[in-house]
Amino acid sequence: ILNVEQSPQSLHVQEGDSTNFTCSFPSSNFYALHWYRWETAKSPEALFVMTLNGDEKKKGRISATLNTKEGYSYLYIKGSQPEDSATYLCNRIDKLIFGTGTRLQVFP
Amino acid sequence: KAGVTQTPRYLIKTRGQQVTLSCSPISGHRSVSWYQQTPGQGLQFLFEYFSETQRNKGNFPGRFSGRQFSNSRSEMNVSTLELGDSALYLCASSETTGPPYNEQFFGPGTRLTVL
Numbered sequence: 001i002l003n004v005e006q007s008p009q010s011l012h013v014q015e016g017d018s019t020n021f022t023c024s025f026p027s028s029n030f031y032a033l034h035w036y037r038w039e040t041a042k043s044p045e046a047l048f049v050m051t052l053n054g055d056e057k058k059k060g061r062i063s064a065t066l067n068t069k070e071g072y073s074y075l076y077i078k079g080s081q082p083e084d085s086a087t088y089l090c091n092r093i094d095k096l097i098f099g100t101g102t103r104l105q106v107f108p
Numbered sequence: 109k110a111g112v113t114q115t116p117r118y119l120i121k122t123r124g125q126q127v128t129l130s131c132s133p134i135s136g137h138r139s140v141s142w143y144q145q146t147p148g149q150g151l152q153f154l155f156e157y158f159s160e161t162q163r164n165k166g167n168f169p170g171r172f173s174g175r176q177f178s179n180s181r182s183e184m185n186v187s188t189l190e191l192g193d194s195a196l197y198l199c200a201s202s203e204t205t206g207p208p209y210n211e212q213f214f215g216p217g218t219r220l221t222v223l
Binding site: 031032034036042043044045046049051089091093094096097098099100101 | 111112141143148149150151152153156164166198200207208209210211212213214215216217
């Protein structure tokens with residue numbers, strides 16, 4: 001993988017559903033991966049900074065895992081709420097590459 | 109602390125003109141990065157400044173330039189505007205550059221429209 005790829009591009013879920021999406025990135029010479037949440041009409045906001053293989057970070061109902069050997073990170077949202085609706089971006093910060101994001105919409 | 113501020117928030121220019129965008133980082137942050145966001149392209153890295161020095165540069169033509177002042181405020185300039193330069197321009201600040209790659213704090217962006 002030469003770029004940072006995110007899947008799916010968009011996701012529509014019902015309130016209460018749990019969901020997850022993927023960030024795939026070049027695994028060579030890895031240093032750090034950042035996850036951001038970008039709500040409409042707001043600025044991107046950092047969720048997690050991940051550096052170590054096997055890292056697992058959690059913030060409320062949102063958690064993320066990191067596999068640097070195979071070059072992927074998962075973001076999980078448990079019990080999605082309408083306020084979780086946003087675009088979620090991952091960023092291989094040391095390579096200055098952002099993925100195109102996963103747009104999540106949670107319907108009440 | 110006040111957040112990252114960007115001015116102006118909206119700008120309309122015509123092809124061939126030039127434009128300057130400004131970014132004031134969070135107090136104490138010395139790294140400022142600039143990104144371009146266009147539909148379908150995601151966030152594309154333009155350049156990063158740290159302590160008045162350009163540390164990294166993305167794959168953009170020379171029409172895109174920037175600078176950073178001693179107070180860490182940064183400006184980005186685009187000369188000879190093209191229609192394709194219409195985009196949201198975001199700046200982000202962080203305490204340092206390089207490892208340990210602290211999180212970035214983004215400004216609200218400048219929406220540039222080129223007619």
